[in-house]
Amino acid sequence: MPLLRQAKARGAKIFVINPIKIASCSLADLHLAPRPGTDGALALAVAHEIIKNHWINEDYINSSVFGYQEYKQLVEEYPPEKASQITDVSAELIGTLAKEYGTISPATIIFGYGLQRYTNGGQTVRALMPWQQ
Numbered sequence: 001m002p003l004l005r006q007a008k009a010r011g012a013k014i015f016v017i018n019p020i021k022i023a024s025c026s027l028a029d030l031h032l033a034p035r036p037g038t039d040g041a042l043a044l045a046v047a048h049e050i051i052k053n054h055w056i057n058e059d060y061i062n063s064s065v066f067g068y069q070e071y072k073q074l075v076e077e078y079p080p081e082k083a084s085q086i087t088d089v090s091a092e093l094i095g096t097l098a099k100e101y102g103t104i105s106p107a108t109i110i111f112g113y114g115l116q117r118y119t120n121g122g123q124t125v126r127a128l129m130p131w132q133q
Contacts, residue, residue: 001023001024001027004024004027005027008027013029013030013100013104014027014028014029014030015028015029015030015031015032015097015100015101016028016030016031016032017031017032017033017034017039017042017097018031018032018033019033019034019035019036020033021033029100030093030096030097030100032089032093032094032097033088033089034087034088034089035086035087035088038086038087038088041078041082041083041086041087042083042087042089042094044074044075044077044078044083045075045078045079045080045082045083045084045087045094045098046094046097046098046101046102047071047075047078047098048075048076048078048079048080048083048098049080049094049095049098049099049102050098050101050102051072051075053098053099053102055098055099055102055103056102079091080092080094080095080098
């Protein structure tokens with residue numbers, strides 16, 4: 001929390017993705033509460049919107065990312081409307097997160113403790129950060 005408070009004081013936007021309201025929600029500019037275990041679908045839908053709207057660094061992708069075309073094909077299958085049915089997060093809110101995250105630079109993702117608590121956690125991390133493979 002102290003680091004989040006410092007970042008917020010310096011103008012950072014904070015987005016919390018957690019099915020329950022936790023302490024960091026008090027600092028959040030946006031809180032999404034997906035159904036537990038559906039973070040991967042949410043990540044793919046956000047990526048879908050980021051790629052569709054060209055909020056990406058194509059030079060970096062072309063020079064440094066392995067498997068981008070396959071990832072791009074995968075996220076095409078997860079528009080916000082489909083992910084909304086899976087996650088219980090509205091398509092509008094998914095679009096808002098995608099625009100915010102896709103147009104802010106620099107940006108980072110900080111993983112909490114929830115992802116490793118369900119079977120598909122590793123795959124979710126891969127969906128969130130495909131360039132780290």
